[in-house]
Amino acid sequence: MLVIDDEPSIRKLAERELVSERRLITTASSASEALSLIEQQDFDVIILDIRLPDADGMDLLVRFRETLPDVEVVIITGYGTIESAIAAMKVGAYDYITKPFQLEHLELIVEKAYERVSLKRENRILSRALVEAPIPRLVGTSRGIQQVMEMIRKVATWDVPVLITGESGTGKDVVARTIHALSKRSEKPLIVKNCGEIQKDLIRSELFGHVKGAFTGADQTREGLLGIADRGTLFLDEIGELPEDVQAALLRFLENRCYRRVGDPHERRADVRLIFATHRDLKKEVEAGRFHEALYYRINVFHIHIPPLRERREDIPLLVEHFLTRLSPPGTRYRITDDVLGYLINYNWPGNVRELRNVIERAIILAENELLTPKTLPMEITSGQPASHLPMSSLKLSEMEKYLIQKALSIHRGNKRKAAQSLGISRKTLYRKMKTYGLLKREGSITTVS
Numbered sequence: 001m002l003v004i005d006d007e008p009s010i011r012k013l014a015e016r017e018l019v020s021e022r023r024l025i026t027t028a029s030s031a032s033e034a035l036s037l038i039e040q041q042d043f044d045v046i047i048l049d050i051r052l053p054d055a056d057g058m059d060l061l062v063r064f065r066e067t068l069p070d071v072e073v074v075i076i077t078g079y080g081t082i083e084s085a086i087a088a089m090k091v092g093a094y095d096y097i098t099k100p101f102q103l104e105h106l107e108l109i110v111e112k113a114y115e116r117v118s119l120k121r122e123n124r125i126l127s128r129a130l131v132e133a134p135i136p137r138l139v140g141t142s143r144g145i146q147q148v149m150e151m152i153r154k155v156a157t158w159d160v161p162v163l164i165t166g167e168s169g170t171g172k173d174v175v176a177r178t179i180h181a182l183s184k185r186s187e188k189p190l191i192v193k194n195c196g197e198i199q200k201d202l203i204r205s206e207l208f209g210h211v212k213g214a215f216t217g218a219d220q221t222r223e224g225l226l227g228i229a230d231r232g233t234l235f236l237d238e239i240g241e242l243p244e245d246v247q248a249a250l251l252r253f254l255e256n257r258c259y260r261r262v263g264d265p266h267e268r269r270a271d272v273r274l275i276f277a278t279h280r281d282l283k284k285e286v287e288a289g290r291f292h293e294a295l296y297y298r299i300n301v302f303h304i305h306i307p308p309l310r311e312r313r314e315d316i317p318l319l320v321e322h323f324l325t326r327l328s329p330p331g332t333r334y335r336i337t338d339d340v341l342g343y344l345i346n347y348n349w350p351g352n353v354r355e356l357r358n359v360i361e362r363a364i365i366l367a368e369n370e371l372l373t374p375k376t377l378p379m380e381i382t383s384g385q386p387a388s389h390l391p392m393s394s395l396k397l398s399e400m401e402k403y404l405i406q407k408a409l410s411i412h413r414g415n416k417r418k419a420a421q422s423l424g425i426s427r428k429t430l431y432r433k434m435k436t437y438g439l440l441k442r443e444g445s446i447t448t449v450s
């Protein structure tokens with residue numbers, strides 16, 4: 001924020017009282033000083049005394065309106081010059097305040113002006129299409145997913161950085177969106193950026209912004225993602241792809257919320273919650289000298305790991321149901337046969353939930369009579385060995401029995417009659433064994449196999 005006033009007491013008051021976590025205050029005592037500051041740095045809000053020693057504040061305001069369309073200008077006028085305040089509003093000032101004023105009154109106006117700046121910024125972000133669709137639901141009842149949900153609920157309302165890890169397609173993006181949606185910042189923008197998709201030499205400028213002339217091709221000053229995400233959340237995917245110098249700058253930002261745009265000698269502040277994701281093992285990257293150690297420790301404080309789908313196969317029936325509902329064309333209701341579910345549960349899912357989603361989408365297209373049969377599945381799934389995931393490391397009879405019961409329940413989506421039938425035992429025996437193996441914790445929540 002820039003405060004232009006020739007009265008030292010007003011400048012001092014602003015410097016002392018209006019500074020905040022999110023705001024740096026710069027002051028100027030004359031129009032010429034203000035203009036040279038504006039040449040060098042960007043401001044969100046300008047407070048302008050209409051009477052200045054070297055220029056008419058009105059002329060300055062007109063100039064600001066033409067050259068700084070995104071900045072909100074608040075006018076300070078002397079007592080009895082209300083007409084000039086009204087004239088200033090007509091030219092495009094955001095608001096005015098008359099001297100002498102109460103500090104609270106000024107604070108309120110400044111807050112509102114900032115609110116307006118961030119609203120404008122959000123509209124711009126929407127037009128840059130960085131914010132995507134609403135959050136998808138995190139589906140799953142496995143212990144792994146339940147733990148992830150629990151962690152999300154705990155961390156969402158805190159402003160701490162979060163690191164999400166997991167193989168590609170496990171749902172890191174869904175988790176990040178859920179954290180933002182449950183946070184205090186949910187009304188503010190969530191900016192999502194995959195660092196792996198940005199050209200290496202442009203990453204710094206993309207994140208922190210740059211000033212005009214900072215490098216060849218920088219013909220305009222441009223706001224970085226941190227500035228755009230101010231008061232919201234920035235989700236950086238594939239953080240392992242960041243160059244070393246950018247990692248260091250990011251660490252600085254995490255420590256004091258200050259950053260510098262490329263080519264800008266001045267510090268800026270932004271109030272941004274950061275969420276990171278990677279499919280790499282960052283600890284190994286640190287050991288190999290490819291990832292900044294201090295940054296790793298700073299972001300690893302709250303770490304959410306999403307297990308691969310093959311380690312939580314009991315989520316597959318629910319996920320299948322979820323995608324069938326989501327992907328069936330309106331007015332249709334696609335179903336799957338039991339053997340299709342069996343194949344899906346047994347497959348290894350190297351592409352995790354994303355692959356499952358794609359398989360269901362493809363099968364819906366190939367299905368006849370709204371029924372997904374094995375013919376609608378890709379070869380690599382139907383050629384799989386149905387029993388390939390037996391826990392062969394353990395050959396204890398009881399463990400094998402428990403495993404087979406869980407498997408049968410998974411395949412038959414918890415239907416005890418069908419599970420018992422496929423195991424060749426009575427329903428009563430199945431029930432008794434489920435009790436023995438602790439598979440009947442709560443009615444309706446059956447622990448199935450992974």
Ligand SMILES: Nc1ncnc2c1ncn2[C@@H]1O[C@H](COP(=O)(O)OP(=O)(O)OP(=O)(O)O)[C@@H](O)[C@H]1O
Nearest residue numbers: 136137138139140168169170171172173174353354
């Ligand atoms: N638990 C889940 N419940 C519902 N949908 C899910 C779940 N996990 C993942 N998905 C869906 O699977 C797809 C892939 O998820 P997402 O993009 O979040 O994975 P990712 O881990 O971020 O992948 P990458 O590392 O490749 O970016 C998306 O369509 C997402 O909606």
